[in-house]
Amino acid sequence: MTREDSQGDTIYVSSILSGNGKRVVSSHFKGGSVSAYLGGSEVDLTSATIASEGAVIDVNCIMGGIEFKLPAKMKLQNEVTAILGGSDVEGSPSSVTEGSTLIVREVLVLLEALASSIYPSLDITLIVG
Template sequence: MSEPDSPQSRKTVAYVLVAIAGLLILSNVGLFSFIGLTDLIGTLFRLLFNSIPYILTLAGIYWIVRSGRREAPTMAWLLTLFGAVLITSQLGLFGLSFGDMVAPMILLTVAFFLVNPRNLLPGRLNTSNEDLDPEEQEIKLFAFMGGGELNYHSRRLKGGEVMAVWGGYDIDFSDADMEGDSMQLNLYCIMGGVEITVPANWRVEKSGAMCIMGGYSNKTRDMAEELNLPPKTLVVTGLALMGGGEIRN
């Protein structure tokens, strides 16, 4: 990548914005009314808008569950809580509106951040290659409207997670190796992207990744036998929401 943020994430956001702009233009010139699609388009927009709280809640729950034995970052719990609050206000439960709960939620978020800022995020924010310890074994990265190109050199990688929100990383494992025969990498791309380069003897498996208007493409070729190298397996899982990534060697 020539710029800190991933081309995949920029393209995804650009396509979404162009699609929305196109729909708005067609609606304003009266095309939908002319062909009788006004009600249908309005229904689809309302359905999409009303489904946002459920998508956020499910994404948060999925994030927590996929954390496995590792402690889920506080951001995952806050995402789940935020979605649940939106659902509560949407259904009118307990007579509470979203406005009644937004102030307490902001205060709770600030309190969590003051007590333990490192636990609020799944990893360091917008890590650059200069900030990265080349021998680091556990991968914990978070990109928000930014990112970077990262080169790992550790021969004892243990896996981890990468989250990209309106940003992305280009991660190069070409000169690295995993500690055992396999490791798991959780990728959470929300309108963001991740590009990963792996050694030729790594086989990539996608396991249980939730993809909503996005996805991960595996363009690798397992060459362990040809190169007479020990085979290794990278298990990729996570969430792709209007974003995704590409893995190659």
């Protein structure tokens, strides 16, 4: 899996039959998109600061897996549309009521339910803290 740092305010990650990762170090992160088609990605946001107007990450995943690592003190809004798939939030999302919100909009197809018998690691996971 290829991993690299992203210092920009937006990210665009695409994995097709492969794997890659990004560690975001922006102090004004606005969002972007992450896609995985028969592949996988890791996005580490633990060193990022969300822009004051918030951030939106659009996620599209078909028979793949994406893992997000989030800081413990981040407001998270997870919006999921799943067809034979699922999304997990691991850890304890904090009860932060102030500050910027990270919105993760996910469209997931053929994860967990159907694909787990073939590829057990297929999943979308948001790890908090």
